[in-house]
Amino acid sequence: MVRVMPKTEPPRKASPASPGLLERLAAGPVICAEGYLFEFERRGYLQAGAFVPEVVLEHPDLVEGLHRDFVHAGSDVVEAFTYYAHRAKLKIVGREKDLARINRAALAIARTVARSTRTLLAGDICNTSIYGPDEPATHKQANKIFDEQIGWAVDAGVDFIVGETYSYGAEAVLALEAIKRSGKPAVITLAIPREGRTREGWSVSDACKRLQDAGADVVGLNCARGPATMLPLLREVRAAVSCHVAALPVPYRTTSGEPTFQSLSDPHGTSPDGRPFPTALDPLLCSRYEIGEFGRAAFELGVRYLGVCCGAGPHHIRSLAEALGRRPPASRYSPDMSKHILFGSDKRLRQANLEYGRRNYR
Numbered sequence: 001m002v003r004v005m006p007k008t009e010p011p012r013k014a015s016p017a018s019p020g021l022l023e024r025l026a027a028g029p030v031i032c033a034e035g036y037l038f039e040f041e042r043r044g045y046l047q048a049g050a051f052v053p054e055v056v057l058e059h060p061d062l063v064e065g066l067h068r069d070f071v072h073a074g075s076d077v078v079e080a081f082t083y084y085a086h087r088a089k090l091k092i093v094g095r096e097k098d099l100a101r102i103n104r105a106a107l108a109i110a111r112t113v114a115r116s117t118r119t120l121l122a123g124d125i126c127n128t129s130i131y132g133p134d135e136p137a138t139h140k141q142a143n144k145i146f147d148e149q150i151g152w153a154v155d156a157g158v159d160f161i162v163g164e165t166y167s168y169g170a171e172a173v174l175a176l177e178a179i180k181r182s183g184k185p186a187v188i189t190l191a192i193p194r195e196g197r198t199r200e201g202w203s204v205s206d207a208c209k210r211l212q213d214a215g216a217d218v219v220g221l222n223c224a225r226g227p228a229t230m231l232p233l234l235r236e237v238r239a240a241v242s243c244h245v246a247a248l249p250v251p252y253r254t255t256s257g258e259p260t261f262q263s264l265s266d267p268h269g270t271s272p273d274g275r276p277f278p279t280a281l282d283p284l285l286c287s288r289y290e291i292g293e294f295g296r297a298a299f300e301l302g303v304r305y306l307g308v309c310c311g312a313g314p315h316h317i318r319s320l321a322e323a324l325g326r327r328p329p330a331s332r333y334s335p336d337m338s339k340h341i342l343f344g345s346d347k348r349l350r351q352a353n354l355e356y357g358r359r360n361y362r
Ligand SMILES: [Zn+2]
Pocket: 035, 222, 223, 224, 250, 309, 310
């Protein structure tokens, strides 16, 4: 069923009492939940493959709900769901005519949530999927893609703009330059392939240094790598730049032999084409505690902009927030096993069940 978007309020600036991204980063860590594509694919509102966020037009209420779930779990940022809502991707699914509508709708939904929860509103641009390092015509196309999406984000009154999942360093630089033209703060994150360098062969530290020198406010890594294989690279990034560093891994158990979620092999041999990415990764999912551990380790390295990408659920975000000393509203329901029927310690519990638990599960 297609629903008509409700009329939204005109763009407003955050009130002066509400600090912006850089003020918040100066005061402590900032959490940004990502991973909307994977979550809506799992729920059956978006198709794996092209991964275009059509759900924004068809079920705006669900998108608003997921934004609210992530804020409830501790996200300080509501990132508009405009990932892959660009000209090249919409063409792939035959919906180029919906380009402006999908971007404006995603931004309006995110703005409603951000302004009502006093969180930051972020615009979002990403890899264009048509960029070729030696094809100047694709650079022109990429610039057009960036400029039009950034235009809609600026119209919506975003607090800053995220440019994410670039595996070409030079494409990330183009995206950054486009954001800088808008005057908004820029968070640029790279998705580093299994070889550990950008696709044109820049080292991770070199790429991040170039982005800092080109004016990025925050540089770092997102997507592609799980906690175990992102952390070593973050150490290099932190040492290479003086600006704030971002880290938003995927919540999957990547290893030094299989450092990205695209390269993970199937432990049970049931993936349709022998590759768990992207729809059979479930047995490789990190627990909330592994994400909490990652958050602590990254924070100790000096990373201040933290989140989780494709595969993230609100339980991961809550765990990350708690690891950073926060207590978001969802912490009211953080686990308390003292009340469990078999494994608890509460005096009101039936002793026979506790005894049964001790005998059968220890
Ligand atoms: Zn991702």
